[in-house]
Amino acid sequence: MLNNIKKFEEIILNNKNFIIVSHKNPDGDSTGSSLALYHLLININKNAHIIFPDDLPFFLKWMTNSDKIIIYEKEPQKVIEILKNNYIIICLDFNTTKQIIQFESYFNNNKSYKILIDHHPDPEIHFDLILKDEDVSSTSELLFKIIEKTSLKKNTDKNFAEGIFTGILLDTLSFSVNAHRPATYKIVSKLLEYGIDRDFIYNNIFNNNTLSKVQLTGYAIYKKLKVVHNYYTAYIWLTKKEFEMFNYRPGDIEGLVNYPLTLEGIKLSALFYEKDNYVKISLRSRGNIKVNEIIKNHFIGGGHNNAAGGEEYNLNIEETIKKFLKILPQYISNED
Numbered sequence: 001m002l003n004n005i006k007k008f009e010e011i012i013l014n015n016k017n018f019i020i021v022s023h024k025n026p027d028g029d030s031t032g033s034s035l036a037l038y039h040l041l042i043n044i045n046k047n048a049h050i051i052f053p054d055d056l057p058f059f060l061k062w063m064t065n066s067d068k069i070i071i072y073e074k075e076p077q078k079v080i081e082i083l084k085n086n087y088i089i090i091c092l093d094f095n096t097t098k099q100i101i102q103f104e105s106y107f108n109n110n111k112s113y114k115i116l117i118d119h120h121p122d123p124e125i126h127f128d129l130i131l132k133d134e135d136v137s138s139t140s141e142l143l144f145k146i147i148e149k150t151s152l153k154k155n156t157d158k159n160f161a162e163g164i165f166t167g168i169l170l171d172t173l174s175f176s177v178n179a180h181r182p183a184t185y186k187i188v189s190k191l192l193e194y195g196i197d198r199d200f201i202y203n204n205i206f207n208n209n210t211l212s213k214v215q216l217t218g219y220a221i222y223k224k225l226k227v228v229h230n231y232y233t234a235y236i237w238l239t240k241k242e243f244e245m246f247n248y249r250p251g252d253i254e255g256l257v258n259y260p261l262t263l264e265g266i267k268l269s270a271l272f273y274e275k276d277n278y279v280k281i282s283l284r285s286r287g288n289i290k291v292n293e294i295i296k297n298h299f300i301g302g303g304h305n306n307a308a309g310g311e312e313y314n315l316n317i318e319e320t321i322k323k324f325l326k327i328l329p330q331y332i333s334n335e336d
């Protein structure tokens with residue numbers, strides 16, 4: 001790893017132009033790590049572009065320079081033009097082109113030097129340099145650890161720290177999951193020393209909901225939450241029509257999948273919802289139920305042991321739920 005960090009530092013110092021790429025359905029970690037790296041590159045007079053497949057959730061739009069992120073679904077031509085260049089590409093928080101499906105072919109056609117910084121297992125893309133560690137809370141934490149070991153550390157600033165903090169805060173669900181390592185808190189302590197405004201960040205993310213978002217959450221829990229007692233599982237499902245009823249905007253169901261897991265005795269929670277041409281599945285679990293295996297074996301997608309997401313293209317939402325309930329006994333014993 002140390003050799004790769006050295007190599008990474010050399011590449012940053014010896015090149016001028018960079019493209020930062022992260023995954024669809026942007027989250028706090030993908031956005032936070034991308035903006036942190038962007039600020040660092042800008043601080044040392046590099047040219048940097050950030051490209052994302054689709055738009056940020058509303059609760060991240062306050063982030064410094066988030067309006068500089070180029071969204072393929074809004075400006076496809078701009079992204080295509082950028083990807084024609086022979087710039088260094090740095091991929092953050094994803095490792096399969098399924099996660100950038102919107103501009104996958106342009107990414108694949110670009111033969112520039114590609115770097116991965118990520119905390120997910122099993123990269124499926126060819127990278128020239130891999131900085132991967134699954135034993136961290138987030139890509140943001142990993143990025144901080146990498147930069148800390150280089151001379152670039154002196155060029156980090158409050159904006160950099162804001163991105164890293166946001167990534168850690170959201171990937172750990174406010175330090176409630178994947179947050180058992182002392183190293184994470186040591187880094188958070190360092191981030192606070194940059195002068196970031198923790199309360200401002202927290203309020204912008206968590207206390208900035210629209211009424212319709214809160215009502216959609218209430219509706220989902222009251223009307224659409226089902227408990228499968230035999231298998232310690234609970235799930236919520238939502239249709240496109242229901243999203244329309246509550247004027248859905250990206251970010252409105254963030255965190256919803258975690259509610260069923262707060263129920264007494266529940267070890268596995270699922271959220272199913274309709275997208276344009278597929279059904280999206282989010283899974284969360286407690287203990288040794290590996291939800292990334294459920295996703296990988298039966299749907300398209302992946303993730304971590306206790307948090308994973310995937311897609312089903314061939315079935316409608318009711319059929320997807322049936323399929324899920326049928327495979328459940330393979331992963332969770334009713335005598336556990």
Ligand SMILES: [Mn+2]
Pocket residue numbers: 029030093119138139171
């Ligand atoms: Mn992440």
